[in-house]
Structure formats: C-alpha cells, structure tokens
Amino acid sequence: MNSGKGGSVEILERLMSSYGVNTQKDLAAALNIPANNISGWTQRDSVPGNAIIKCALDTGADLQWLVTGELAKTSLDSVPDTPKGEALYAEITSNGGKPVLRRIMDAYGFTLQKQLCELLGISSGTVSTWVRRNYFPGDVVVTCALDTGVPLQWLAMGKGTQPGESAKENTATAIPRKNLMSGVLQEAGSWAGDLSFVPHDLVEPIFISSNSGAWIIDASVSSISNGRWLLGVDDKYDIYDVAMLPGRKISVSNKFSNFICGIEEVSAAGNVVLTMEYNF
Structure with a gap:
C-alpha cells in the first residue's frame, strides 16, 4: 500500500512512531517479522495492509493517520480483549476468505461481488482466490475502513461495534x-x-x-x-x-x-x- 504523504518511507515512520521505536529493526520486532521484509517494502515503495492493521490494533493509532498522515474525524472503537503481537497477527490472518469478504461487502452495502470488483478495479478471479485460499486481503480491508468509516476491529476480526449498532457509553x-x-x-x-x-x-x-x-x-x-x-x-x-x-x-x-x-x-x-x- 502506497498512500499519503511520501509513500512507504513516511508510512514506516508513522508505524515506528506508534510503536515508540526508532529503528526499522525494532519495528520488525514489534511486527514480529524478519527485518529484511521492511527493506523490501522500502524498495518496492509499498507497505502491506496487514502490517498497518496490526499496528493500528496493537497501539490504538488512527488508521487514516497511519496510511495518509491525516487524522480521521472519528476515532476507532477499541476492543478490550484484543490480543497483542503474534497472537493478534495470527487472529487477523485467520479471519480471511469468506468471513472478511462478507464484512467488506456489508460495509459497502453491496449484494454482489461484481459490485465490489467494479468499485476496486479488481477481477472476480482475485476475489475467488481470497475465498479459495482463505486469504486475508489487508490492503482491501484498510481501503474499506477508510472508505466507509466502519470500525477496523469489526472489519478485520468481526469484533466490536458493528455498522448500524449504537456504541456503548464510553467511560475510557x-x-x-x-x-x-x-x-x-x-x-x-x-x-x-x-x-x-x-x-x-x-x-x-x-x-x-x-x-x-x-x-x-x-x-x-x-x-x-x-x-x-x-x-x-x-x-x-x-x-x-x-x-x-x-x-x-x-x-x-x-x-x-x-x-x-x-x-x-x-x-x-x-x-x-x-x-x-x-x-x-
């Protein structure tokens, strides 16, 4: 994902800021990935949506700020029992395939996969591959959350306040x-x-x-x-x-x-x- 102010370098700086780390090596440790993955992102000028989602859920950082450098007008709902680190990453990636596709469709209000494909400019074969391989489309989840304002926790994992539900009184x-x-x-x-x-x-x-x-x-x-x-x-x-x-x-x-x-x-x-x- 290459969005916002300056692309991958600026996104990585915001990820490091959110985790409170100063080096890409420490960021890789926080994301529980090999350090050379991050240098690859820099070379391709593309940060995977999965890493951005994990950071947002790990730290509470605003998703739109992570992607674009601009703060959203509304904050994301927090889920008290959201896991951290490796457990969080495992839960996110295990929510791929049909479940996450259904939530994306519901967030946009679509009834046909064709509508989603036309909106995002992707092929129906790509969507079919998500389902067949139980794949978690991180970039599409980020795009959908920013597009619709649907809470990221619900979109990524099916937790938290669903679209259309009234949020509970916030005593945080x-x-x-x-x-x-x-x-x-x-x-x-x-x-x-x-x-x-x-x-x-x-x-x-x-x-x-x-x-x-x-x-x-x-x-x-x-x-x-x-x-x-x-x-x-x-x-x-x-x-x-x-x-x-x-x-x-x-x-x-x-x-x-x-x-x-x-x-x-x-x-x-x-x-x-x-x-x-x-x-x-």
Whole structure:
C-alpha cells in the first residue's frame, strides 16, 4: 500500500512512531517479522495492509493517520480483549476468505461481488482466490475502513461495534503511554482505558508497556514503601517488587534480578497500581 504523504518511507515512520521505536529493526520486532521484509517494502515503495492493521490494533493509532498522515474525524472503537503481537497477527490472518469478504461487502452495502470488483478495479478471479485460499486481503480491508468509516476491529476480526449498532457509553480515560525498552522509557502517545474500578484516585497515571507485560503507575508517588514500583537503577528503569529493610535498606526483585541496596541508590518513577501480564 502506497498512500499519503511520501509513500512507504513516511508510512514506516508513522508505524515506528506508534510503536515508540526508532529503528526499522525494532519495528520488525514489534511486527514480529524478519527485518529484511521492511527493506523490501522500502524498495518496492509499498507497505502491506496487514502490517498497518496490526499496528493500528496493537497501539490504538488512527488508521487514516497511519496510511495518509491525516487524522480521521472519528476515532476507532477499541476492543478490550484484543490480543497483542503474534497472537493478534495470527487472529487477523485467520479471519480471511469468506468471513472478511462478507464484512467488506456489508460495509459497502453491496449484494454482489461484481459490485465490489467494479468499485476496486479488481477481477472476480482475485476475489475467488481470497475465498479459495482463505486469504486475508489487508490492503482491501484498510481501503474499506477508510472508505466507509466502519470500525477496523469489526472489519478485520468481526469484533466490536458493528455498522448500524449504537456504541456503548464510553467511560475510557486517555492517559500518557510510555514503552519500556532495554531500560529506557520512550514516549508512545496515549492509552485509553476505564480506570473507574481502581479503588483510589490516581493523581498522575501513566500506562507503561514492555515485551513482558504492562502496568499502570501513579507517577505522583515517589516516597518508596513496600509494594511494586517503577524504579531507576543507574538510569535504567524496570518494574520491581520492593520490601523495606532496617537501616534504610530495601530488597529489590523481579524475574531478572534480586538485590539489596540503600533506598537512596534507586530513584522512584512511580508506584504500580495495576499489573497486566501476557499469557503467551
């Protein structure tokens, strides 16, 4: 797919921005693909629709912005149980063939495949191949979502608000998001979620995500006590469980390390109020 401001290079920059990464190698890791795939996209000046869809569902980035560099007037509906990473890619590509074709037809309001072929300028044989091979036509899904305004989650996976349904009351709150990569906190836009179930008020909530999990912290809390914390150790950050010890010492541990140090030897960037762990 080569659309918008400057083609594939600009689209790749927006994908990297959405994932909070700085290199094409890190983008390939986020998309769970070989790094040389991206150099191939650059040479062909074409980014596959599947990668754009995965990024939009992974990060919540606006689909129209990813493709064209322009923000859509309406935001996409979010689906709380949408998987991430490899699981998300597997679910998207397993929704090919007849199911995704039916949703595309419904989104356009077509009753005949011929109408879709004429609109997109493709042959009936191409559509028949989608069905026969259970193929997921990523570029067509992106085109349809931008054309019709139908929610991407429903179009790609059959989840979320269907066309014509009234959206449920939105109680989501947008808070800053940061990606934790190799001990470095990187700005990654915002994250929306319903925090009404949290038993106390959060003064400065931040959503932190990494390859091993995700956390909501309150960055306004900096006085270390027993509990789970986002700590800086020699300017490298990670999530740790902290236990207070006599003599202003603390026991600091996570799945990768376990040590005892003085409380002044670490810096608290926030108290963890919610932990979300991946099951794959």
